Amino acid sequence: MSLLSVKNLRVSFDTEAGLVEAVRGVSFELGRERLGIVGESGSGKTMTGRAVLRLIRPPGRIEADRMAFDGQDLMRATEREMRALRGPRIAMVMQDPKYSLNPVMKVGAQLMEGLRQRDRLSRMEAHDKAIAALEAVQIRDPGRVMEAYPHELSGGMGQRVMIAMMLIPNPDLLIADEPTSALDVTVQAEVLAILDGLVRNRGMGLIFISHDLRLVARFCDRVLVMYKGKVVEELAAQDLMQAKHPYTQGLLNCLPRIGGPRQPLPGLDRNADWAV
Amino acid sequence: MALIEIDNLSVTFLSKGHRVLAVKDVSLAVEARESFGLVGESGSGKSTILRAICGLAPVSGGAIRIDGQPLDRGAGKGFARRVQMVFQDPYASLHPRHTIDRTLSEPLAIHGIGDTDARVMRALDDVGLPRSFRFRFPHQLSGGQRQRVAIARALMLEPEILLLDEPTSALDASVQAETLNLLNRLRAERGLTFLMVSHDLAVIDHMCDRILVMQHGQAVEELTRDQLAGAQMKTDYARSLFAASADRMLAG
Numbered sequence: 001m002s003l004l005s006v007k008n009l010r011v012s013f014d015t016e017a018g019l020v021e022a023v024r025g026v027s028f029e030l031g032r033e034r035l036g037i038v039g040e041s042g043s044g045k046t047m048t049g050r051a052v053l054r055l056i057r058p059p060g061r062i063e064a065d066r067m068a069f070d071g072q073d074l075m076r077a078t079e080r081e082m083r084a085l086r087g088p089r090i091a092m093v094m095q096d097p098k099y100s101l102n103p104v105m106k107v108g109a110q111l112m113e114g115l116r117q118r119d120r121l122s123r124m125e126a127h128d129k130a131i132a133a134l135e136a137v138q139i140r141d142p143g144r145v146m147e148a149y150p151h152e153l154s155g156g157m158g159q160r161v162m163i164a165m166m167l168i169p170n171p172d173l174l175i176a177d178e179p180t181s182a183l184d185v186t187v188q189a190e191v192l193a194i195l196d197g198l199v200r201n202r203g204m205g206l207i208f209i210s211h212d213l214r215l216v217a218r219f220c221d222r223v224l225v226m227y228k229g230k231v232v233e234e235l236a237a238q239d240l241m242q243a244k245h246p247y248t249q250g251l252l253n254c255l256p257r258i259g260g261p262r263q264p265l266p267g268l269d270r271n272a273d274w275a276v
Numbered sequence: 277m278a279l280i281e282i283d284n285l286s287v288t289f290l291s292k293g294h295r296v297l298a299v300k301d302v303s304l305a306v307e308a309r310e311s312f313g314l315v316g317e318s319g320s321g322k323s324t325i326l327r328a329i330c331g332l333a334p335v336s337g338g339a340i341r342i343d344g345q346p347l348d349r350g351a352g353k354g355f356a357r358r359v360q361m362v363f364q365d366p367y368a369s370l371h372p373r374h375t376i377d378r379t380l381s382e383p384l385a386i387h388g389i390g391d392t393d394a395r396v397m398r399a400l401d402d403v404g405l406p407r408s409f410r411f412r413f414p415h416q417l418s419g420g421q422r423q424r425v426a427i428a429r430a431l432m433l434e435p436e437i438l439l440l441d442e443p444t445s446a447l448d449a450s451v452q453a454e455t456l457n458l459l460n461r462l463r464a465e466r467g468l469t470f471l472m473v474s475h476d477l478a479v480i481d482h483m484c485d486r487i488l489v490m491q492h493g494q495a496v497e498e499l500t501r502d503q504l505a506g507a508q509m510k511t512d513y514a515r516s517l518f519a520a521s522a523d524r525m526l527a528g
Contacts (some may be wrong), residue, residue, distance in 0.1 A: 040448040041419075155318065184317040184475050189520040211448055254453035256482035257522065261503030264460065265453035266483070 001238065003173060003205045004030040004052065007066040011229075012049045014059045022047040022060075024229035028171070034199060034206040036216035036237065038251070039226035045209045048226070049175045052207070053090055064073050070172065086116065091166035095178040097158025101150040107161055108146030110198060115168065133164040137194050156187035172203040181210065192219055213240070213251050225251070277344055278305035279469050280312075280329070280437065286337035287324050287493075298324045300493045301338070308436070311463065311470040313484030315477055315517065321493035322473045323364075326439045329471075330361055330523075342437070353387060360430035364442035366422035370414040375427055376400075377410045393486040397426040403458060420451035427458065431466075440472040444479060456482060477521040481505070489514045 011023035023044040029037065031251040039045045051062045054074065067074040069090065077085070086092075093099040102110055111130035115121045119131065127146075133144035137160040150158055159179060166174065176195065180188040196219065200205045211218050215222055225248045226231045233245035243249055250268040287299040299321040306312040314322040317489045327333040329340055362371040370379055371379045380396045384450065389395070399405055403424040408443060414422055422444060430438060443459065444452040456479065463470060480487055481504055489496040489511070497511045509515050 040450060154336070178311060185520045186317050186476070251449055254450045256453075256456065256478045258478050258518075259482045260478075260482065262482070264457040267454055267457075268450040 002029040002031050002078050003064060003070060003225070003265060005068045006030075006052070007064060009048065009051055009062070009064040009067060011044070011051050011056060012061050012063070014061075018262065021229055022215055023051065026224075026226070026229075027170075027269065028203050028224060028231070028234070030207065032172075032203050032205050033210070033222065034208060036208045036210065036218040036220035036223040037226060038210055038213050038216050040211055041253075042228075043226040044229040045211075045226050046177055047073055047229075049177050049207060052103045052175060053086055053092060055086075061261075081101070087118070087171070088169040089171055090173045090175065091171040093159075093162050093166050094173040095181060096149065097153070097155060099160055100162060101158060106146070107148050107150065111146070111161070111165055111168070114165075118169070129168065135166050136159070136167065136198065137161075138190070139165045154187075156183050156191060157191045159183060159187075159191055163191070163195060163198075167202075170202065171204065174199065175209070177209045178211070179208075180215070181212070188215075191246070213248070214255065236261075278307040279343055279433065279470060280304075280309075281339070281341040281344075282329075283339035283341075284324070285325065285328060285335065285340060287321070287328050287333045288336040289334065298333070298493050299328065301494075302488075302490070302495045304488055304495070304498075305337075306469060306471055309467050309471055310486070311472065311484045313480035313487040313492060314471070314473045315475065315480050315487055316490035316496075317475060317517075319477040319492075320490040322490050323441050324493075326361060326441050326471065326473055329359065329439060331355075342479070356383070356435075357387065357433045358435050359437040359439065360435040360442065361439040362423075362426050362443050364432050365446050366419050367414075368424055368447070369426055370422055370429075372414055375411050375413055376417075379425065379429055380432055383429065387433060389433075395432065399432060402431070402462070403428045420447050420450075420455060423447060423451075423455055424458065427462070429456075431462065434466075437465070437469045437471065440470060442474055443472070445474065445476065452479070464505060477504070477517060 007027045009023055009026045010021065013020045013022060022132050026048055037048060050056055054062060056062055062118065064075055069085065086119060108130060111133060112126040115129055116124035127172045131142045134145055138143050139157065139160055145157065153161065180191050208216060208220055217237045220237050223235055223240065224231050225245065227247050231241060233248050235243060243252065253266045254268060256265060281304065282303045282304050284298055284303055286297065286301060289296045289298055302325060312357045313474060314325060316322050324333050328335050377396055380399055381392045384395060385390050396410065397407055400410060405424050407423060411419060447455060461511050462468060471479065472483055485501055491513050497509060497514045499509060507518060509518060
């Protein structure tokens with residue numbers, strides 16, 4: 001049985017300008033595998049990720065024929081049941097450590113907060129677990145990082161702290177929303193390798209949301225390409241270069257390549273039939 | 277003689293009482309009409325070099341010359357007519373309460389250049405924005421449109437040198453392609469000289485003739501475009517940067 005099953009998911013917002021549909025009928029099944037969701041800004045990829053956790057506030061509305069996690073119906077779950085899922089079972093890593101960590105709380109205190117509140121651990125146990133979590137994401141001097149405030153960390157370190165925090169309760173599903181787009185290429189490669197190792201070793205399911213098609217292809221088993229709230233193509237990551245859909249091809253071709261020709265980069269044709 | 281000459285530049289910041297050497301003894305020379313790239317991870321000092329040229333960073337040693345002239349402290353009006361900068365984040369670099377019209381006409385007013393109306397219209401045409409955008413505010417524009425406004429603003433005084441600080445890293449792939457094409461077209465049309473900073477080797481490779489790889493504030497290695505494409509780098513750091521580039525990932 002699949003870990004997460006989503007059928008005909010729709011997310012819509014009532015705005016002054018009328019109804020805006022951010023996600024228009026997305027369906028997918030996820031096992032304990034790595035699924036990539038790619039698209040440009042506004043394609044609905046982030047909203048899809050948030051909808052799984054029901055983290056969309058009114059006036060936003062989530063509708064789906066079916067959305068089930070490990071046999072549990074997410075559409076019918078009460079707010080209390082959802083809270084029990086968020087964190088321990090399904091965790092989410094956000095894009096930018098600058099905005100997603102509490103700026104006035106030391107990293108250690110943020111890591112230990114959940115352990116103390118949720119798991120009722122003693123201060124000592126929580127401290128040890130937090131240190132272990134930081135070591136798991138290859139932070140070399142966890143003692144110093146525990147005592148640091150988020151602004152004292154580099155982007156790569158902050159991102160690792162967030163990953164460590166999300167992995168402490170050992171979730172079954174990790175939703176990573178652009179976890180490396182605020183990072184440099186070299187650091188990006190490191191963080192991805194860490195994430196990859198953790199997902200493999202713990203047998204987690206992963207939804208990896210990104211605008212970088214090549215990164216996703218390298219890192220995931222399967223890729224969903226989204227445009228304007230719809231999935232335009234689904235394919236195995238290794239078949240990416242043979243993508244059929246013009247949008248996917250467009251996304252690939254508009255990226256410059258080292259040693260590539262110096263001609264103008266091809267743009268995306270947004271007026272074709274599929275774009276409506 | 278090169279248009280931009282930087283000799284043994286050092287930049288030192290004072291932070292919490294101790295000195296941080298952000299740029300150490302970096303030298304480079306950019307010929308007129310050349311496109312030169314600076315690449316490296318964050319904190320490598322690449323953006324600081326651009327800021328030092330504009331007088332926005334505390335230079336503690338070395339010299340910067342534009343066309344043989346040493347830069348006088350505090351870049352003046354004459355400097356602004358020759359050198360302009362495009363910043364990384366189009367959400368932060370435009371005044372949120374000024375219309376596009378005001379943003380574009382301000383440099384003209386400061387420099388006492390008339391013909392504002394026609395020049396603003398032409399600037400919008402040049403960067404491919406509809407003229408109807410003229411009286412909009414930045415929040416009514418997308419990221420790519422804002423970066424076009426930032427490029428138009430930088431070109432208002434018809435400078436010969438553009439300093440580009442990660443001009444596309446905040447943009448989507450397809451919008452990045454459009455923006456890079458725009459920059460290349462403007463360079464060809466106006467004979468501009470680019471000094472461009474990016475952490476994306478593929479972008480730098482597409483845009484630049486020569487590349488300086490930086491790490492920890494120091495110059496690591498200078499490469500021509502052919503050397504980069506042929507993976508003929510000598511230092512380990514340049515090689516690791518090359519290997520980590522998303523572009524290579526797919527190939528490997």
